[in-house]
Amino acid sequence: MDGATPALLGLIPGEPAGIGPELCAHLAQTTLGNALVAIADGDLLREAAASIGKPLELLPPDASVAGPGQLRLLHRPRRVPGRFGQLDARNSAYVHDSLLEGARLAAAGTLSGLVTGPVHKGILNEAGIAYTGTTELLAAEAGCEVVMMLASAQLRVALATTHLPLRAVPDALTREGLRGTLEILHAALMADFGILAPRIAVLGLNPHAGEGGHLGREEIEVITPVLDALRARGMQLTGPLPADTAFLPQKLQEVDAVLAMYHDQGLPVLKHAGFENAVNITLGLPYVRVAVDHGTALELAGRGEADPSSMILAAKCAIGFAARRARLAPRLLA
Numbered sequence: 001m002d003g004a005t006p007a008l009l010g011l012i013p014g015e016p017a018g019i020g021p022e023l024c025a026h027l028a029q030t031t032l033g034n035a036l037v038a039i040a041d042g043d044l045l046r047e048a049a050a051s052i053g054k055p056l057e058l059l060p061p062d063a064s065v066a067g068p069g070q071l072r073l074l075h076r077p078r079r080v081p082g083r084f085g086q087l088d089a090r091n092s093a094y095v096h097d098s099l100l101e102g103a104r105l106a107a108a109g110t111l112s113g114l115v116t117g118p119v120h121k122g123i124l125n126e127a128g129i130a131y132t133g134t135t136e137l138l139a140a141e142a143g144c145e146v147v148m149m150l151a152s153a154q155l156r157v158a159l160a161t162t163h164l165p166l167r168a169v170p171d172a173l174t175r176e177g178l179r180g181t182l183e184i185l186h187a188a189l190m191a192d193f194g195i196l197a198p199r200i201a202v203l204g205l206n207p208h209a210g211e212g213g214h215l216g217r218e219e220i221e222v223i224t225p226v227l228d229a230l231r232a233r234g235m236q237l238t239g240p241l242p243a244d245t246a247f248l249p250q251k252l253q254e255v256d257a258v259l260a261m262y263h264d265q266g267l268p269v270l271k272h273a274g275f276e277n278a279v280n281i282t283l284g285l286p287y288v289r290v291a292v293d294h295g296t297a298l299e300l301a302g303r304g305e306a307d308p309s310s311m312i313l314a315a316k317c318a319i320g321f322a323a324r325r326a327r328l329a330p331r332l333l334a
């Protein structure tokens with residue numbers, strides 16, 4: 001694990017009692033596993049593979065992967081053995097530490113990105129770890145602003161605010177924050193998705209985008225001034241749009257991404273349309289991070305019933321983004 005290994009990405013299963021470990025075992029059956037090194041407990045991965053009837057041979061982090069069923073491993077032990085489906089707060093530090101270690105290895109250039117499985121936010125908090133989401137954890141560790149975007153082949157939905165109580169959303173929406181979010185989203189659509197002139201639809205916060213100020217004033221006082229300023233700089237932005245009709249198929253044809261003001265304004269639409277076929281991308285980090293579009297699904301863990309599609313897509317996307325950045329970086333620096 002010394003020095004830069006551009007094609008290597010960290011694979012972090014997330015909650016050990018959830019479906020993340022078995023999804024890693026699924027990944028190891030594909031050629032995508034060749035570009036990954038798991039940062040995880042080796043026994044946990046073996047138990048997960050056995051639970052779904054898949055072969056798994058764990059290799060040292062610097063080994064060559066010769067075939068399906070093999071996966072590189074940076075072994076990091078759980079605090080206690082566990083059972084699939086049963087959360088144990090004693091393993092929360094293990095989850096948190098594996099994410100932080102991945103973040104540090106990626107920030108140092110040892111890994112070119114991270115693929116992460118689902119984390120149970122509640123059990124980390126019950127263990128006394130301040131954690132609202134991996135997006136926020138990675139942002140804090142990297143010391144930068146980021147944007148959460150969930151993407152499927154049909155739709156990209158980014159969020160202006162992420163994991164916070166609904167009551168706190170209006171106060172969290174500031175002109176400065178929204179401008180930063182749109183700048184990060186716009187830059188990522190160009191750099192990672194190759195869209196030369198991104199078109200972004202920006203939702204309002206209130207019903208009917210505030211109805212001219214009669215149903216709320218955030219559209220007038222926060223959103224519109226930011227959109228006007230960024231349009232003057234050449235960005236193609238529509239909005240603030242009424243959220244109830246912004247996702248009509250004909251409207252989506254005209255945009256490359258939708259910016260929702262809060263988590264459950266945007267994500268239910270995307271998950272309804274393409275659950276398991278979408279990924280969660282953290283935009284703005286100095287490295288690639290792509291995660292699954294679903295949670296820990298404790299009730300499915302260890303039963304062989306979890307769909308690995310989103311995990312496979314997450315790995316595919318992360319590897320693709322990392323390769324694209326490696327190709328473009330020398331040209332940008334030239």
Ligand SMILES: NC(=O)c1ccc[n+]([C@@H]2O[C@H](COP(=O)([O-])OP(=O)(O)OC[C@H]3O[C@@H](n4cnc5c(N)ncnc54)[C@H](O)[C@@H]3O)[C@@H](O)[C@H]2O)c1
Nearest residue numbers: 117118119120121122291292293294295296297300306307
């Ligand atoms: N990427 C992440 O880290 C992430 C994402 C969402 C939720 N979560 C966390 O997961 C926990 C549980 O959340 P939830 O119950 O709201 O959402 P969930 O996604 O775990 O489950 C919602 C429903 O989808 C099903 N499901 C989920 N993934 C599936 C898969 N791969 N194959 C088949 N069915 C699947 C579940 O069985 C359940 O019926 C929460 O603590 C939440 O914070 C984490």
Ligand SMILES: N[C@H](C(=O)O)[C@H](O)COP(=O)(O)O
Nearest residue numbers: 133134135136280291293294
């Ligand atoms: N908001 C995500 C979702 O609903 O799928 C999820 O909770 C994970 O977020 P992180 O990127 O913070 O892991």
